[in-house]
Amino acid sequence: MKPVLSVRNVRKRFGDHVALDGVSLDVHEGEVVTVIGPSGSGKSTLVRCVHQLEAIDGGAMYLDGELLGHEFHRGHLRPLPDRRVAAQRGRMGMVFQQFNLFAHWSVLRNLTEAQVAVHGRTTGRAREEALRLLERVGLAGKADAHPGQLSGGQQQRVAIARALATGPRIMLFDEPTSALDPELVDEVLSVVRDLAAGGMTMIIVTHEMSFAREVADRCVFMEHGRVVETGTPEEIFDRPGSPRLRAFLSRFSQERVREVPDERTLQEENAR
Ligand SMILES: Nc1ncnc2c1ncn2[C@@H]1O[C@H](COP(=O)(O)OP(=O)(O)O)[C@@H](O)[C@H]1O
Ligand SMILES: [Mg+2]
Numbered sequence: 001m002k003p004v005l006s007v008r009n010v011r012k013r014f015g016d017h018v019a020l021d022g023v024s025l026d027v028h029e030g031e032v033v034t035v036i037g038p039s040g041s042g043k044s045t046l047v048r049c050v051h052q053l054e055a056i057d058g059g060a061m062y063l064d065g066e067l068l069g070h071e072f073h074r075g076h077l078r079p080l081p082d083r084r085v086a087a088q089r090g091r092m093g094m095v096f097q098q099f100n101l102f103a104h105w106s107v108l109r110n111l112t113e114a115q116v117a118v119h120g121r122t123t124g125r126a127r128e129e130a131l132r133l134l135e136r137v138g139l140a141g142k143a144d145a146h147p148g149q150l151s152g153g154q155q156q157r158v159a160i161a162r163a164l165a166t167g168p169r170i171m172l173f174d175e176p177t178s179a180l181d182p183e184l185v186d187e188v189l190s191v192v193r194d195l196a197a198g199g200m201t202m203i204i205v206t207h208e209m210s211f212a213r214e215v216a217d218r219c220v221f222m223e224h225g226r227v228v229e230t231g232t233p234e235e236i237f238d239r240p241g242s243p244r245l246r247a248f249l250s251r252f253s254q255e256r257v258r259e260v261p262d263e264r265t266l267q268e269e270n271a272r
Pocket of ligand 1: 018037038039041043
């Protein structure tokens with residue numbers, strides 16, 4: 001079966017710094033791939049390159065077999081015109097850490113704009129789809145609100161609805177919960193979980209390790225701009241092969257342990 005997304009030996013540099021050092025990854029229809037790895041390992045750069053927010057320096061990417069960002073012309077590759085790049089981007093949905101909603105637009109307009117501008121839908125049809133999606137993410141009734149009137153968790157759910165509005169072939173999430181207060185994380189994760197259950201094809205970059213494990217069909221560990229290890233959640237989390245993945249996972253579980261107040265702190269609190 002042809003993958004929905006194919007990333008082939010992609011390289012990306014920022015000046016002298018190599019952010020992606022030959023990354024390859026296939027994502028098949030209905031597959032959920034979670035990406036974990038230390039800060040600076042290239043996770044955001046990977047999804048930003050796929051979404052063509054960054055130009056790549058080498059390799060190639062294909063969406064449903066179609067080359068992204070370039071076309072063959074008289075035996076040579078040449079960059080696609082902006083309008084064609086925009087159309088390719090419109091076949092993917094991206095959700096950022098910082099929501100990136102337009103603050104001066106209503107929730108409804110945030111959801112309808114691309115449908116009308118990029119996909120040529122009528123306002124009526126776009127509105128209908130927007131209202132359907134708001135209901136799906138648990139925000140029926142918020143269509144006329146402005147992003148500033150919503151909690152971070154609600155804003156992120158609007159951003160997810162917006163990314164879904166154009167019927168993407170694949171959803172790309174870049175740490176969708178890392179800007180949220182802890183009590184708002186679950187409402188966003190449950191929407192993502194729901195999409196996974198509905199068969200959406202997705203790449204999810206996340207530092208929520210238990211979520212990365214639970215929602216994934218396949219999990220990818222990145223470090224220094226490379227895919228170090230890829231496998232089922234059981235392989236990655238229970239039987240990590242590389243010392244680097246083992247070190248990363250143990251660092252993570254230690255951080256978790258440290259967040260829990262120790263015995264003495266609890267006693268001090270009780271004594272007050
Ligand atoms: N726009 C940029 N300009 C310069 N360096 C960047 C830029 N974006 C990312 N980098 C660098 O590329 C590396 C990978 O970054 P990133 O993909 O954001 O990592 P991650 O998301 O895994 O934390 C980091 O060293 C980062 O500093
Ligand atoms: Mg990042």
